[in-house]
Amino acid sequence: MAPFCLMSVGSVLVKSLGLFSTASAVRCACIVPTLKHFSTTVGGPPKRPLTAYMHYVKAQQPDVVKQNPDIKIVDIVRKIAQQWRTLTPEQKRPFEEASLASKEQYKLDMQKYQAQLSPAQTAAMAEERRQKMAKRKAIRKKRELSHLGKPKRPRTPFNIFMAEHFEEARGTTMQGKLKSLLEDYSDLLASQKQVYVQLAEDDKVRYKNEIKAWEEHMVEMGREDLIRRKEKTRKKAAASKGKKKARVTVLRAKAPAKKTAAKKNTAAQPTTISTATKPKK
Template sequence: MAPLSLMSVSTVLVKTLGLFSTATAVRCSCIAPTLKHFSTTVGGRPKRPLTAYMQYVKAQQPLVVKQNPDIKVVDIVRKIAQQWRTLTPEQKRPFEEASLAAKEQYKLDMQKYEAQLTPAQTAAIAEERRQKMAKRKAIRKKRELNTLGKPKRPRTAFNIFMAEHFEEARGTTMQGKLKSLLDDWKGLHTSQQKVYVQLAEDDKIRYKNEMKAWEEHLTELGREDLIRRKEKTPKKLAVTKGGKKSQVKVLKAKAPAKKTAPKKTTARATEKKTESKPKK
C-alpha cells in the first residue's frame, strides 16, 4: 500500500506542481477544500512541509510525465508509489533529510507568523481549528458506527411516500420533484395519509428493537462509550389559572420526628426543685 492515499497525492500534485490541464482540475474539484488548506498569500500562514515521500513525488513527477506524455494522473501516482516502495533506506535518506529540514524551517516560519497575529486573530484561528476538529471527530464517529452496523433511523410518513413516488414525480430537477411530491402529499386525503403514518409507526418499532439488540452487542464488545445516553425527563408543567405554565417541584414527604423519651429525674434533682420553690 502506498504511504499516502491517491487523493492526498493528487492534491499535492495539483497545488505544488501545477501540471494538469483545466479539465483535470475540474475532475479533481472534489478535493478543493483540501487545496484550500495549502493556499497562502503574502504574509499568510506558511505552507506545511512536504513529507519524505512527497519530496520524492515532487522530484520524480517530471520524469514520469516526460517518459509517458499521455499517462493519467492516477497512473502517475501509482507508478511513483511503486518506485518508492522499491527504494532502499539509503536511497530514501536524502528525501527524509530534506523533509526534516523543511519541518525545522516550518517551525521558524510559524513562530514569526503567530507573533504578528492580534489576540482577536489568534482567537478566531483557534475557534476555526476547534470547529474543524469537532467536524472530523463527528465524521470518524459516524463511520465507526456504520462499520459496527448501527441500525438506520426510522423514516417519517412523508419520507416513505416520497420514496414510493419519486420516479413518477413531476419536475426535471431535484428541487422541482421534491416540491411536487410535497404538494401531492398535502393533497392526499387523511385516510390515505394514515397508511403511511402507520408504516412510519411500524418503522419506529423496528428501529427501537434493532437499537436495543445493537446496544447489547456493543456492551458485549466493550464499547459502552457508543451507547446512547438516556436523556433526563423534563419537569412537568402545571397550568395556573392565568394560563401561565409553572414548574411543579416534587417534594419528598418528611419522615415524622422521632419521639424522645422523657428525661429521668433523679432524687437530687427533685430535692433542688423543691428548695427553689418559694415558701408560703
C-alpha cells in the same frame, strides 16, 4: 427509487434548522466579519509541511509524467506510490530529512504569523480549528459505525413518500424536486398520509429491534461507548437516585437519637438554675 442518502434529506434539513439555535447564529455572525478582516489585513497562514512521501511525489512526478504522457493523473499517483513502497530505508532517508526540515520551518513561520494576529483573529482561528476537528471526528465516527453495521435510523413518513415518488418528481434540480415533493405530500388526504405514517411506525419497530440487538453485540465486544446516550443517561439517573434514597434513609434513622440528646440537655438545665438561685437560710 431514490438512493438511501436522499431519503433522509427532509429530516436532515429539519434537524439542521432546529439545531441552528440563536446562540449559534450570533457566534457565527461574530466570527464571519473577523475572518474577512483577518484575510485582508494579514496573509494566510503558512502552508502545512509536506510529508516524506509527498516530497518524493513532488520529486518523481515530472519524470513519471514524461515517461507516461498518455496516462491519467490517478495512474501516475498509483505508479509513484508503488515505487515508494519498494524503496529501502536508506533511499527514503533524504525525503524524511526534507520533511523534518520543512516541519521546523513551518513552526518558525507559524510563530511569526501568530505574533501579528489580534486577539479577535486568534479566537477566530481557534474556533475554525475546533469546528474542523469536530467535523473530522464526526466523519470518522460515522465511518466506524457504518463499518460496525449500525442499523439505519427509522424513516419519517415524508422520507418514505419521497423514496417512492422521487423519480417522477417535478423539477430539474435537487431543490426543485424536494420542493415539488413537499407540495405533493402536503396536498395528500389524511387517509393517504396515514399509509406512510403506518409504514414509518413499522420502521420504528424495525429500528428498535435492530438497535437493541446491535447494542448488545457492542457490549459483548467491549464497545459500551457506542451505546445510545439516552440509555446511558437513564442508567446513571437510576444509580444516582438509588444512592440518594439510601442517604435519606440513613439520615432518618439518625434523627431520633439527636432529638433524645436535645431533650436530655433541656431537662438538665432547670436543675442547675434552681440550685444556683436557691435562697440561703
